Amino acid sequence: MRLRILSLLVGLLAIGAFVMASDPGPWFDPVNCAFCKQFANEPGLLDHMHHEYHQLHNGMMQITHVDTEFESAFSKAQVGVGGVVKDMQAGKPVTTCRHCSAQGALFQAGVMPDLVKRGDDYIIVFTSSDTTLVKQIQEFGKNSADAVAAMAAEKKAAKAAPAPRFFASG
DSSP: OHHHHHHHHHHHHTOGGGEEEOSSOOSSOTTTOHHHHHHHTSTTGGGGEEEEEEEETTEEEEEEEEOGGGHHHHHHHHHHHHHHHHHHHTTOOEEEOHHHHHHHHHHHTTOOOEEEEETTEEEEEEEOSSHHHHHHHHHHHHHHHHHHHHHHHHHHHHHHSOOOOOSOOO
């Protein structure tokens, strides 16, 4: 499993030039982004994946939690991501969201993240000794954290919204 994830990350290094980012679009786009769509196509998976982004002095750390009962769906999505990588390597145009485009740009710049799988968590650490890349990594992490927080707030607001009233009280 770890080798498959790392091989996908390495594959992304070679494909940055073929990425066609949605303009400007949302940070994450599970409808149009070829990568995000792989996860959205697995029923219930997006509701059972949770992401955290933490700044480090030389980069950032991403923690993705996948609920145990959705590990199989997560693995299937990763296989789908591998197919998208192959399409890109073959020179096929692929639409991506801002998140996936930014992550691809980091890979293309030579950032090679470290991955640790611990229980239901995937811990991915993006670091660099190049201060320019550190700033890009940290900006990527901040944008990702902000987008995750905004989605969580929208979800919470939708749950808290009162049910529509069909009859006037009176």
